[in-house]
Amino acid sequence: MDKKSIDSTVNQLLEKTAEQGVETIWDRADQQKARCGFGEQGLCCRLCYMGPCRINPKGKSPQKGVCGATAEVIVARNFARMIAAGTAAHSDHGREVVHTLLLAAESPESGYTIKDVNKLRKVAQTLGVEIRDRTKEEIAKDVAERAMSNFGRQEGELDFIKRAPQKRQALWKSLGITPRGIDREIVEMMHRTNMGVDHDYRNIMRQASRTALADGWGGSMLATELQDILFGTPSPLRGQVNLGVLEEKEVNIVVHGHEPVLSEMLVEATQDKELLDLAKSQGAEGINLAGICCTANEILLRHGLPIAGNVLQQELSMSTGAVEAMIVDVQCIMPSLPEVSRLFHTELYTTSPKGRMENVKFFPFSEKGALHTAKEIVKAAVLNYKNRGEVNIPQEKMDLIAGFSHEAINYMLGGSFRGSYTPLNDNIINGRIRGVAGVVGCCNPKVVHDQGHVSLVEELIANDILVVQTGCSAIACAKAGFMVPESAEKYAGKGLAEVCTAVGMPPVLHSGSCVDNSRILIALTEMVRAGGLGEDISDLPVAGAAPEWMSEKAIAIGHYFVSSGVFTTFGIGLPVTGSEVFSSHIFGEFEKIYGGMWAAETEPKKMASKMIEHINNKRSALGIDKEKKRVLYDMEMRRELKV
Numbered sequence: 050m051d052k053k054s055i056d057s058t059v060n061q062l063l064e065k066t067a068e069q070g071v072e073t074i075w076d077r078a079d080q081q082k083a084r085c086g087f088g089e090q091g092l093c094c095r096l097c098y099m100g101p102c103r104i105n106p107k108g109k110s111p112q113k114g115v116c117g118a119t120a121e122v123i124v125a126r127n128f129a130r131m132i133a134a135g136t137a138a139h140s141d142h143g144r145e146v147v148h149t150l151l152l153a154a155e156s157p158e159s160g161y162t163i164k165d166v167n168k169l170r171k172v173a174q175t176l177g178v179e180i181r182d183r184t185k186e187e188i189a190k191d192v193a194e195r196a197m198s199n200f201g202r203q204e205g206e207l208d209f210i211k212r213a214p215q216k217r218q219a220l221w222k223s224l225g226i227t228p229r230g231i232d233r234e235i236v237e238m239m240h241r242t243n244m245g246v247d248h249d250y251r252n253i254m255r256q257a258s259r260t261a262l263a264d265g266w267g268g269s270m271l272a273t274e275l276q277d278i279l280f281g282t283p284s285p286l287r288g289q290v291n292l293g294v295l296e297e298k299e300v301n302i303v304v305h306g307h308e309p310v311l312s313e314m315l316v317e318a319t320q321d322k323e324l325l326d327l328a329k330s331q332g333a334e335g336i337n338l339a340g341i342c343c344t345a346n347e348i349l350l351r352h353g354l355p356i357a358g359n360v361l362q363q364e365l366s367m368s369t370g371a372v373e374a375m376i377v378d379v380q381c382i383m384p385s386l387p388e389v390s391r392l393f394h395t396e397l398y399t400t401s402p403k404g405r406m407e408n409v410k411f412f413p414f415s416e417k418g419a420l421h422t423a424k425e426i427v428k429a430a431v432l433n434y435k436n437r438g439e440v441n442i443p444q445e446k447m448d449l450i451a452g453f454s455h456e457a458i459n460y461m462l463g464g465s466f467r468g469s470y471t472p473l474n475d476n477i478i479n480g481r482i483r484g485v486a487g488v489v490g491c492c493n494p495k496v497v498h499d500q501g502h503v504s505l506v507e508e509l510i511a512n513d514i515l516v517v518q519t520g521c522s523a524i525a526c527a528k529a530g531f532m533v534p535e536s537a538e539k540y541a542g543k544g545l546a547e548v549c550t551a552v553g554m555p556p557v558l559h560s561g562s563c564v565d566n567s568r569i570l571i572a573l574t575e576m577v578r579a580g581g582l583g584e585d586i587s588d589l590p591v592a593g594a595a596p597e598w599m600s601e602k603a604i605a606i607g608h609y610f611v612s613s614g615v616f617t618t619f620g621i622g623l624p625v626t627g628s629e630v631f632s633s634h635i636f637g638e639f640e641k642i643y644g645g646m647w648a649a650e651t652e653p654k655k656m657a658s659k660m661i662e663h664i665n666n667k668r669s670a671l672g673i674d675k676e677k678k679r680v681l682y683d684m685e686m687r688r689e690l691k692v
């Protein structure tokens with residue numbers, strides 16, 4: 050069998066699942082080998098039932114859809130709808146968090162409290178909520194209400210837009226794409242891509258930008274900021290990652306999904322004395338809570354709890370035979386899980402009314418009786434321990450440091466008294482750090498698991514580029530050992546290694562889950578503010594990448610980075626190549642409009658080269674490339690040059 054992953058736990062377990070007759074995502078990916086070329090290039094339209102239309106703009110016919118839609122219109126509408134869907138997912142998560150903050154403010158019996166009062170005050174200021182001598186609950190209530198108004202607002206602009214650099218805000222305004230309300234932009238995007246409405250691909254993409262910005266500077270940012278208020282702003286802490294974190298002699302509970310509103314309560318429940326005693330009475334030495342996907346990132350960042358794996362490892366975690374319960378909420382949860390769980394003793398539980406599965410026990414997890422429900426779930430898991438059969442936990446696990454919120458980066462680099470981004474900028478200006486890259490996103494069985502992330506990041510740090518990560522990409526690189534301070538000496542270029550060693554940080558920073566990409570937007574804005582690197586995000590020597598993307602959410606993220614001025618390159622391919630006109634718009638023309646653009650590159654090394662080239666260009670535009678380029682010729686070299 051070809052290696053499906055560079056992570057040996059995956060290859061080991063896949064050998065087992067083949068013997069056990071367990072079907073995994075890789076088996077099904079193999080069955081789909083011959084994919085539809087129209088769909089892959091974005092040329093399949095299902096927007097009305099005169100279709101579906103599959104067109105071939107380069108062939109004889111059909112070159113247009115039945116309604117007359119051209120390739121660029123079909124591709125643009127499909128792409129824009131992906132952005133709307135991704136924005137909806139992040140933002141609906143944000144909405145749950147806003148609800149929870151309101152609950153924490155109004156009903157102490159909910160079990161939710163306000164952990165970070167400093168952050169509450171900061172956010173209150175941005176939202177125009179009065180602070181003075183009011184209690185944190187009073188402030189939180191107004192913050193939640195104001196935050197909620199961002200979803201349904203019809204006119205004006207989202208509150209967090211004013212955090213962006215002035216020049217960026219002015220650009221958005223001049224293009225008429227400043228987002229008004231989060232829900233409004235998504236609805237308008239859906240309307241405009243309905244059959245027979247917007248037929249100007251540039252105009253469609255303007256609304257797509259507006260929608261994506263409503264995600265990055267709206268729904269996702271609200272999720273991140275309010276989660277920090279509720280559960281604490283992350284700061285660096287140690288953790289462990291990979292399937293080896295599952296414990297042979299403890300009850301293993303795996304939480305998978307996205308909303309920390311659920312996982313935070315599970316953290317509390319697994320520490321409950323009565324439940325721990327119950328576990329002992331069942332012959333287990335303790336209760337081990339581990340995570341998959343973004344929920345894992347959330348509990349790691351705030352509690353140092355272990356990460357079992359990223360999105361492609363969800364089925365495999367169960368196939369270890371060591372997982373008593375897997376608890377899921379929303380997003381990136383494979384519909385195959387019930388089938389896999391039935392082959393082992395694992396109990397699968399859904400908890401969100403938005404994400405249910407047939408014949409799977411549903412624990413209605415209302416934020417109101419949250420702790421009670423969480424305890425019930427943990428109890429069921431503990432009682433399942435005795436049903437374990439053969440256990441097969443891979444040994445591999447890796448240490449990491451996580452928790453680099455933009456506040457933490459501030460303090461890390463600037464010191465706790467003069468926290469600022471100035472030292473980062475100084476190191477970029479003096480050339481020790483060439484630039485900063487955000488490497489984020491999913492994993493995809495179309496390519497060797499984790500390889501895109503790891504090869505790209507390896508290349509970037511070797512070239513003195515500081516890497517900031519989130520999501521499943523962060524998990525991939527943590528497993529590879531990039532997120533311990535020692536990795537600076539081992540993998541980073543000389544300049545970056547020097548900075549990392551001086552500060553004691555790894556060259557690859559884990560900033561959280563996918564909604565936490567909004568932390569990167571703030572970090573970029575802080576870099577602009579600290580001075581010396583231009584006046585807008587598009588002036589900075591930075592780039593973004595999602596080497597193994599698969600989710601619509603990744604497209605929304607990519608597009609808000611592009612629309613915020615960042616050069617962003619995606620691996621695997623993008624479903625836009627069917628239209629040359631559209632491709633040249635987002636891969637070229639965009640840069641003139643937004644200062645940021647899309648790029649697609651399947652080869653991680655080439656992806657790295659493109660990002661480095663872009664960063665070098667930005668450095669020379671800023672006039673800070675001199676130091677690096679200057680070569681002092683000695684006699685020897687002169688002779689070689691034959692002058």
Ligand code: NFS
Pocket residue numbers: 307342343360380381489490491492520521522562563564599600602603
């Ligand atoms: Ni992001 Fe997180 Fe992972 Fe991709 Fe899915 S878990 S929200 S979408 S697969 S990085």
Ligand code: SF4
Pocket residue numbers: 094095096097098099100101102113114115116117118123244245
């Ligand atoms: Fe075909 Fe046009 Fe209908 Fe799309 S909207 S399915 S291109 S007829």
